[in-house]
Amino acid sequence: MSMIKTENLCKSFGSLEVLKNCSLSIEKGEVVCLIGPSGAGKSTYLRSLNHLETINSGKLWIMDQLVDDRHNGHNKAILSPKQRNELMLDMGMVFQRFNLFPHLTVLDNLTLAPINVKNMKKEDAVNLALELLQKVGLSDKADAYPSKLSGGQQQRVAIARALAMQPKMMLFDEPTSALDPELVGEVLQVMKNLADDGMTMIVVTHEMGFAKEVADRVVFMYQGEILEVDSPDVLFNNPKHEKTKNFLNSVLNI
Amino acid sequence: MEKKDNLRKRFVTYFNPVNWQKKTKIITTITIAILIAAFILSFFVPTYDDFVTQTSPTMQEEIQKDKDRKNKQVLQSYNNLFIISYASFSTEGYYAEKDEYIGFAGQIYDASEGFTGFVGEMVNYTYRLLGCGENILHGAKLTIFLTITSVFFGFILSIFLALGKMSKIKLISKPCSAYVFFFRGTPLMIQLFAIYFMVPGIFKFSWTALTGDVYWGAFLAALIAFTLNSAAYCAEIVRAAIQSIDKGQTEAAKVLGLNYRLTMSKIIIPQSIKRMIPPICNEFVMVLKDASLVFAISLMDITTISKTIVSDGSYLVFIPALIIYLIITAFFTYIFNKVEKKFSVYE
Numbered sequence: 001m002s003m004i005k006t007e008n009l010c011k012s013f014g015s016l017e018v019l020k021n022c023s024l025s026i027e028k029g030e031v032v033c034l035i036g037p038s039g040a041g042k043s044t045y046l047r048s049l050n051h052l053e054t055i056n057s058g059k060l061w062i063m064d065q066l067v068d069d070r071h072n073g074h075n076k077a078i079l080s081p082k083q084r085n086e087l088m089l090d091m092g093m094v095f096q097r098f099n100l101f102p103h104l105t106v107l108d109n110l111t112l113a114p115i116n117v118k119n120m121k122k123e124d125a126v127n128l129a130l131e132l133l134q135k136v137g138l139s140d141k142a143d144a145y146p147s148k149l150s151g152g153q154q155q156r157v158a159i160a161r162a163l164a165m166q167p168k169m170m171l172f173d174e175p176t177s178a179l180d181p182e183l184v185g186e187v188l189q190v191m192k193n194l195a196d197d198g199m200t201m202i203v204v205t206h207e208m209g210f211a212k213e214v215a216d217r218v219v220f221m222y223q224g225e226i227l228e229v230d231s232p233d234v235l236f237n238n239p240k241h242e243k244t245k246n247f248l249n250s251v252l253n254i
Numbered sequence: 255m256e257k258k259d260n261l262r263k264r265f266v267t268y269f270n271p272v273n274w275q276k277k278t279k280i281i282t283t284i285t286i287a288i289l290i291a292a293f294i295l296s297f298f299v300p301t302y303d304d305f306v307t308q309t310s311p312t313m314q315e316e317i318q319k320d321k322d323r324k325n326k327q328v329l330q331s332y333n334n335l336f337i338i339s340y341a342s343f344s345t346e347g348y349y350a351e352k353d354e355y356i357g358f359a360g361q362i363y364d365a366s367e368g369f370t371g372f373v374g375e376m377v378n379y380t381y382r383l384l385g386c387g388e389n390i391l392h393g394a395k396l397t398i399f400l401t402i403t404s405v406f407f408g409f410i411l412s413i414f415l416a417l418g419k420m421s422k423i424k425l426i427s428k429p430c431s432a433y434v435f436f437f438r439g440t441p442l443m444i445q446l447f448a449i450y451f452m453v454p455g456i457f458k459f460s461w462t463a464l465t466g467d468v469y470w471g472a473f474l475a476a477l478i479a480f481t482l483n484s485a486a487y488c489a490e491i492v493r494a495a496i497q498s499i500d501k502g503q504t505e506a507a508k509v510l511g512l513n514y515r516l517t518m519s520k521i522i523i524p525q526s527i528k529r530m531i532p533p534i535c536n537e538f539v540m541v542l543k544d545a546s547l548v549f550a551i552s553l554m555d556i557t558t559i560s561k562t563i564v565s566d567g568s569y570l571v572f573i574p575a576l577i578i579y580l581i582i583t584a585f586f587t588y589i590f591n592k593v594e595k596k597f598s599v600y601e
Contacts, residue, residue, distance in 0.1 A: 050509060051508075052505055052508065052509070085511060088509075088511065089511045091509075092509070093506075093509040095502060095505070095506065097502055099500070099502035099503060099505065099506035100506075101503065101506070101521055101525075102525065103524050103525050112510070112512075112520060113510035113511060113512060116512065116516050116520065117510065117511040117512060117516075118511075161510070162509075162510075165510060165511065
């Protein structure tokens with residue numbers, strides 16, 4: 001069973017084509033890293049998976065259910081909005097800029113959606129939240145406001161918040177790009193633990209070390225196209241495309 | 255932002271008595287003591303008879319005669335300020351005399367001219383402004399009540415207007431935009447007239463019959479006009495505040511599965527309220543001053559009462575009127591600053 005499958009995904013902002021025929025299939029328990037130069041469409045691809053961006057044409061399956069089947073923006077997929085929203089809840093997302101709710105404490109950030117969307121009991125939601133906070137190593141920060149936390153701590157709270165909805169897969173949109181270098185490690189460690197637990201993960205990242213170590217497959221994107229998909233060993237050591245070689249040279253040999 | 259905070263900090267330090275110099279402290283203490291003493295002493299008002307003995311012999315004579323007269327010729331008022339005037343018309347011509355005294359701490363001072371004259375007039379006008387009608391503080395009470403209620407209801411209405419204006423459905427957004435355009439683009443005075451005179455005319459009812467009272471009828475009309483008007487202004491404030499919230503917040507809410515209603519009520523509006531407070535305070539002060547327009551439909555507020563007093567030729571009455579407005583404004587600005595601070599806990 002594939003968790004996510006895309007076929008000929010296309011997206012353009014006006015006349016600018018951001019995604020060109022992106023096809024990819026992601027299996028259960030897989031960790032896939034998207035790499036590539038900025039402006040390659042990595043983030044847009046990730047955002048179009050959970051409908052933060054609407055694609056112009058192409059097909060999108062989530063958990064083997066056809067969610068999008070678009071031609072020139074018109075959706076042919078037969079799925080009620082309710083079913084679609086339920087499928088979307090299976091995808092947790094972590095943003096580059098954390099996007100925590102600043103007016104709520106860490107605990108309220110974690111319990112808001114489970115209580116209001118999943119109709120979870122308050123005690124259950126709080127217990128789950130505390131468990132997750134312990135998992136990301138922030139049990140003592142439950143009553144703090146996000147503004148009192150460091151960037152790394154905020155991102156770990158954001159990961160816990162996404163996990164509080166008990167998703168089946170996690171999307172990471174450059175989770176360490178907005179962090180100070182010394183805070184990157186703690187966030188990557190949490191993500192590694194998550195991967196070890198068998199979570200399906202799609203990670204847009206510039207951390208090549210993380211991609212090498214954790215990813216099952218690495219996807220190289222360039223100017224809106226998926227150029228290469230391979231295991232990290234092959235892609236980092238023997239890239240087939242000239243573009244991939246250039247990119248890896250510029251990133252790895254600073 | 256930082257610069258503004260510094261300015262506020264300096265402002266707060268300056269007005270905090272702990273940081274004052276010794277000299278300032280002493281002067282302030284003495285001023286406050288004098289004011290309190292003056293307030294207490296002002297209760298010791300000389301009796302009516304004491305005032306009468308101070309007046310000129312002719313006036314005393316007239317007062318004596320006036321007791322037996324059917325048509326009274328002596329006009330008098332009696333509080334801290336004692337004003338007594340006599341006017342008579344006879345074949346010899348017009349004769350008039352006016353005496354003014356101010357009673358303070360059991361003493362009587364001549365208030366016809368000079369400093370005591372000025373003080374006396376101020377006391378009299380303030381008394382008449384605040385004590386006119388059947389209520390004490392009548393005018394000020396009306397103004398404050400009208401402002402608070404209309405801004406409160408206007409603000410609630412404006413949230414829906416702002417959300418409607420931002421709606422993607424044209425059938426909702428266009429009427430909301432038109433509403434805001436209409437109420438911001440026409441004078442409040444005409445809106446007030448339209449609601450007080452025109453609406454009952456069209457729909458065949460009367461404000462008086464609706465409320466059972468002329469006064470409350472006019473008040474209801476004014477309340478509706480002011481609410482509708484301030485809703486239009488607040489809608490723009492609310493819209494700007496909502497749109498100033500980072501788009502990432504909406505995206506995060508969407509990813510967590512929150513629907514539009516939950517996103518707005520739990521995430522966006524609570525965050526934007528803090529940003530709304532300064533402009534809403536501004537709007538509040540504007541409405542407070544615009545509330546003086548109710549004199550056009552004969553509601554007795556501060557402005558209307560001072561207008562009736564000025565028709566006696568007492569043009570200085572506007573000084574206490576302005577001061578009362580200033581005091582009310584200062585009070586509410588203070589309250590809003592407190593509220594704003596309370597909302598900024600998480601920053």
